[in-house]
Amino acid sequence: MAYEFYEILEVSCEVSAEELKRAYRKKAMEVHPDRHGGDKEKETLFKEVNEAYATLSDPQKRAHYDRFGTNDMGGGGFGGGQGGFHTDMDFSDIFESFFGGGFQGGGTRRKSGGVEGEDIEIRIKLDFAEALSGLKKTVSYNRKVVCTECTGTGAKKGTEPKECTQCHGAGQVRRRTQTIFGVMEQTGICDKCHGTGKIITDKCTKCHGERREIQKTEKEIDIPAGIDDGMTIKVRGEGNDGIESKAGDLYITFSIPDSIDSLTREDTNLFYTIEIDPVEAVLGTKKILKLPVLGERTLEIKAGTQHGEVLKFKWDGVKHISKDQKGDLFITVNIKIPTHLSKRERELYHEIASEKKIEVANEGILSKIF
């Protein structure tokens, strides 16, 4: 009795916390009742595995157990029995982390006599402005719909499907698979009847026994303002039809350029760069900018503006897709030094130079032109 908990988890008495956790996960998966169709023996084993882990993963309880060979610490505290154990893990976590949420995988799923419709993923392109404003757009794609001729039985009019000989109508078969965690027994979909439990001998002339047929579908989608490249919208129930079961969902992923005519987007913020004359930077000015998509903006250049200074237009960026909130517009001001001056401009620059006692460089041929 003394070291039974260690035996249940198939670990040594010196097992580390990390190894213990690993052993527990492995064991819990092996004996999980969901994977054995409610097998009573496995259910008991599963409880034992959990009780063993709950005790051994708690240093205090483990010390007590090592010493007395029992997890009963007397009275309160750890009680054993029904609902007495607490672990730091939720079982669904374990299964999700190992199998990505359930055993069914990607294919056709069977639930309560029917076949669930598969999800459909499509990609559509939007232009920069469409993504900013949001819009209603009609997308077209192919989806499987229940055959109108046989109403989803797959059998020719006037005939009936027969019970599957492999699964005897259950739609599911048990099979053993070799995995990295050892041999596991899994209940899977019968490959002969694809989970329907029925075999069709005389196939429907319209869907050829497929029970569903591909139909070109058009759907108007409400695309919210602020949608960004790579984002996906889920449209519930617009995937493939199920058979006596729910339809799959439609997932639309968007491809959107991140810039238009030098206006660049980063999440909900927008960036733009302009060039101004040194005189504008020195004395300050007001500039009317014509920005792509956004339209006109009045820019106040303060006297003494430095090269590379960034002016912010608060909440003038992109609307957040779900929050009532907007990003900002940032305008970088670069100073462009003129390379061609009129004669008068040159004289004025020379005047400034002499005022500031700056010895100007010999301008050679250039100065002789003016």
Ligand SMILES: [Zn+2]
């Ligand atoms: Zn079958």
Ligand SMILES: [Zn+2]
């Ligand atoms: Zn049909």
